[in-house]
Amino acid sequence: MTKTLLAQQPPSYYAAGIHEVIRVAEILAIGEALEQALALLQGGDVVAIPTETVYGLAADATNGIGVARIFEAKGRPRFNPLIAHVADMAMAERIAVFDPLSKKLAQAFWPGPLTLVLPQRPGNGIHPLVTAGLDTIALRMPRGFGGDLIAKLGRPLAAPSANSSGRISATTAQAVAADLGARIKLVVDGGATPVGLESTIVKAEGQGLRLLRPGGIAAEEIEAAIGMELLRGGGVGVEAPGMLASHYAPAAAMRLNAGAVGKDEALLGFGGQRAEGWRNAAAFLNLSVSGDLREAASNLFAYMQELDSSGARTIAVEKIPVDGLGEAINDRLARAAAPRDNARPTT
Incomplete structure (x- = not known):
């Protein structure tokens, strides 16, 4: 007989007492969390936050200690770069150099689940751990609490998905706490994320745009916005987050x-x-x-x-x-x- 699971309920082994998850992180609703999240980020710590895509594990992208704590909490390979999240175009243009096509996409899809890989602007203050030594940087502008938090902080946030490296991305605060709760102090609860997939990542190449990772915005939507087909394949090595061959994996x-x-x-x-x-x-x-x-x-x-x-x-x-x-x-x-x-x- 098949057992049909209900996604909103905890796994049955919790009730059976077979497995105990020790949760250290405090879970606070969005309306109660801004000041505490801000204090942690300013102190060089990490905070799990909701975005429209999945939950992110955020740190001040200019603070090496905070960024290192992301890698520590996730057990993430150092060569895998992170996305830097911005509050507005002014912040984005202080960090990266925009070509016309990338700017057109930003105007069409930001804030939203689109990440642009762009050349770094010299002296942008982004810690090298964020970019894994690349001369480019992945930028996104999130909606909601993430955008408000970045604006209040006044600096970009590095924020990969809030899960152990390579494992399934978290789309609820409870999933974050079950995975990372013993390693972080705060999870901001914004409910289930509406998109449920990480952002689409594209990079300008010559007169075109290359799709590095499909995601929350369909390729067809991007192609309609720019009036041309996206380039696919042909990339060498890890150019952006989420490009490792084995990723998002369950234990099974x-x-x-x-x-x-x-x-x-x-x-x-x-x-x-x-x-x-x-x-x-x-x-x-x-x-x-x-x-x-x-x-x-x-x-x-x-x-x-x-x-x-x-x-x-x-x-x-x-x-x-x-x-x-x-x-x-x-x-x-x-x-x-x-x-x-x-x-x-x-x-």
Whole structure:
């Protein structure tokens, strides 16, 4: 008999007392958190904050101690750069040099889930740990609490996703606390993030723009805004956050485009057509019963976390279309399924 998990509920093992999560971080609602978050950032500490994409682990991007604490809390490879988040275009232009195409995109999509990789402006004050030694910087302008916090601080925030490095990105304050609660002091609770996927990342190259990472804004929307197709492929090395081959991974192994469900596998579904044997899955969640890619994107990380908590050794994933936001969803799933040495053991 398949156990259908409800994403808004904690995994069943909490109630059973099988596993205890020690939470040190304080969780405060947005309306109560601004001053405490600001004090931590000014003191060189980190704060987990909600954005429209996923929760971010933020530090003052000009403070080396704070940025180092991001890497420490996440266990993140030092060569993986971070996104710097800004409050407005004036702050962005003090940090980076904008070409006409990138400026056009900023005007069209900021604030929002778009990250632009741009040449750094000399003397911008950004700590080298943020850019991992690159001469470029990834910039984004978030909506809501993140933007307000940056404006109050007066300096950009480095803020990768608020999760252990390589693991599933957090889309609720509770998911952040369960993962990083023993390593950080404050999680700002803004509810479930509306987009549920990290930002789309693009970089100007010559007279065109290259898609480095699909994300919360579909490539087609960007192409419509600039009147040309995005370049794809051809990049060398890690040019921006989220480009490691293995990333966003649960402890369980992942199997994509599944037409059937194997023994002891959990199933991540999409739409109305089920994989063969789905009723016998160890656990089942459907990203979107109606086949809505935006709903699927919003649910992706939370549902992966829920299925991972079921104890299944493998999560089988039904086929998901690659058009629109499906491109970003499939990108995250491919990285989650990439070979790694830390999948859930078989014994």
